[in-house]
Amino acid sequence: MKRWIIRIALAALALIILVTASGSTYEAYERHLNRKRFPPPGELVDIGDRKIQLYCIGTGSPTVVFESGLDISGALSWSAVMPSVSAKTRACSYSRAGIMWSDSSNGSPNAKAVAEDLHLALNTANEHGPFVLVGQSLGGPYIMTYTKYYGADVAGLVFVDASHPDQVKELQKVMPPSDTKLAEIGAALSWSGLVRALAPGLIPQAPNQSLDDIQAIRAYAPTSLGPMLRENNALNETLAEAGTFRQLGRRPLYVLTAMAPFSAAALQSMKITSAQGEQVRAIWKRLQDDEASWSSNSRHEYVDSDHDIQFERPDVVIHAVDSVIDSVRTSRHD
Numbered sequence: 001m002k003r004w005i006i007r008i009a010l011a012a013l014a015l016i017i018l019v020t021a022s023g024s025t026y027e028a029y030e031r032h033l034n035r036k037r038f039p040p041p042g043e044l045v046d047i048g049d050r051k052i053q054l055y056c057i058g059t060g061s062p063t064v065v066f067e068s069g070l071d072i073s074g075a076l077s078w079s080a081v082m083p084s085v086s087a088k089t090r091a092c093s094y095s096r097a098g099i100m101w102s103d104s105s106n107g108s109p110n111a112k113a114v115a116e117d118l119h120l121a122l123n124t125a126n127e128h129g130p131f132v133l134v135g136q137s138l139g140g141p142y143i144m145t146y147t148k149y150y151g152a153d154v155a156g157l158v159f160v161d162a163s164h165p166d167q168v169k170e171l172q173k174v175m176p177p178s179d180t181k182l183a184e185i186g187a188a189l190s191w192s193g194l195v196r197a198l199a200p201g202l203i204p205q206a207p208n209q210s211l212d213d214i215q216a217i218r219a220y221a222p223t224s225l226g227p228m229l230r231e232n233n234a235l236n237e238t239l240a241e242a243g244t245f246r247q248l249g250r251r252p253l254y255v256l257t258a259m260a261p262f263s264a265a266a267l268q269s270m271k272i273t274s275a276q277g278e279q280v281r282a283i284w285k286r287l288q289d290d291e292a293s294w295s296s297n298s299r300h301e302y303v304d305s306d307h308d309i310q311f312e313r314p315d316v317v318i319h320a321v322d323s324v325i326d327s328v329r330t331s332r333h334d
Contacts, residue, residue: 027190027192027193027196027222030193030196030219031222031223034219034220035101037216037219038212038215038216038219038220040053040055040100040101041053041055041075042054042055042056042075042094043055043125044101044102045120045121045124045125046124047117047120047121047124048120050097050102050103050104050105051102051103052094052095052096052097052102052103052117052118052120052121053074053075053094053095053100053101053102054075054092054093054094054121054122054125054127055075055092055093055094056090056091056092056125056127057082057083057086057090057091058085058086058087058088058089058090058091059089059090060088060089060090061089061090061130061329062089062090062129062130062131062132062155062156062325062328062329063089063090063091063092063127063128063129063130063131063132064085064089064090064091064092064131064132064133064134064321064325065091065092065093065094065118065122065127065131065132065133065134065143066078066081066082066091066092066093066094066134066135066139067118067133067134067135067136067139067142067143067146068093068095068096068099068136068137068139069135069136069137069138069139069163070137070138070228070231070232070235071137071228072099072100072203072217072220072221072224072225072228073099073100073213073217074093074094074095074096074099074100074101074102074224075093075094075095075100076093076100076213076216076217077093077136077310078093078134078310079209079210079213080208080209080310080311080314081310081314081317081318081321084314084318085318085321085322088322088325089325090127092122092127094118094121096109096114096117096227096231097109097113097114097117097227098223098224098226098227098228098230099220099224099227099228100216100217100220100224101220104226104227105117108230108234108237109227109230109231109234110234110237110238110241111141111142111144111145111237111238111239111241111242112145112149112241114142114145114146114238115142115145115146115148115149115150116149118142118146119146119149119150128153129152129153129154129155130153130154130155130156130328131153131154131155132154132155132156132157132158132321132324132325132328133146133147133154133156133157133158134157134158134160134317134321135157135158135159135160135162136160136161136162136308136309136310137160137161137162137163137307138163138231138235138238139160139162140159140160140162140163140164140242140291141162141163141165141238141239141241141242142238142242143157144157144242144245144246145238145241145242145245147245147248147251148242148244148245154251155251155252155328155331156251156252156253156254156324156325156327156328157248157251157252157253157254157295157324158253158254158255158256158317158320158321158324159253159254159255159256159288159291160256160309160310160317160320161256161257161258161288161303161305161307161308161309162255162288162291163239164287164288164290164291165239165240165242165243165246166239166243166287167239167284167287168235168236168239170283170286170287171280171283171284173283174272174276174279174280174283175270175271175272175276175280176271176272184229190222190223190225190226193222195221195222195225196218196219196221196222199218199219199221199222200218203217203218203221206308206311206312207311207312208311208312208314209311246294247294248294248295249295249296250295250296250297251295251297252295252297252298252323252324252327252328252331253292253294253295253297253298253299253324254298254299254300254301254320254321254323254324255288255291255292255298255299255300255301256301256303256309256316256317256320257284257285257288257300257301257302257303258303258305258306258307258309259281259285259302259303259304259305260303260304260305260306261277261278261281262274262277262280262281263306266306285302288300297327299320299323301316301320303316
């Protein structure tokens, strides 16, 4: 009996080794093919020690620069919005360090580091201000930090359900802390092919998002997941940095706030009740109202949408960006 137990254990170990080796070989092969299947839009800009993917189209001034939220979509976060905006003026989107086609950074991916990367990429690619910065979710604090350090280049801003510097301490009164353990396990095992195998089920196609784009995002998920989690780990540092700068003067600011009730699935994922969901919305509305006060030349619109307004209601985002572009152009001629 003991001999059979040893044989079964050895067979199980051999199977585990075989599956692991097959998975890692599959993952390495798929990564090799990614650049051919899903080449980077735009260019890979050399900022010194690594390259940042930057995609700019259209002509005109001001140049609109899009900053994505805390996700793995990078420049593709704005695919439903950017073509319409580029018909009016120059428009740029990009992928932060380690996301999609951009090389990873060894430093902390806090707000100042993100702003420095973007500044270097734009300058190196000869993309010059004035800029209208558009930030969704955590992209809001990122573009505020960019304005803090490079404000002479920033003529206007658009917040798309943007994060607020005080949101963690305010929302923790109602919500439990987010649990990233599964994502961290996935990032640690990204070499094994596990993330790639699960990506189609875990990363749904958004409204107004092309099949090619979602396939590219899923293809790069194994390499993008880790850098995204590093940004999440630097969240408190990022919000603290962004919180030191909350005055935009007369720069035109357009704030879009998602106000659709949370779905049952969203409530379940956040581990809160319907009543708590209403409290979260009330806190979020108050924080968004505060953001709208950061400029003496602001507009605030509540949108019947979930968090990703740029996909659910791209028309609203396009209108907001066009409005800020028009304000910037008008102010130049006053």
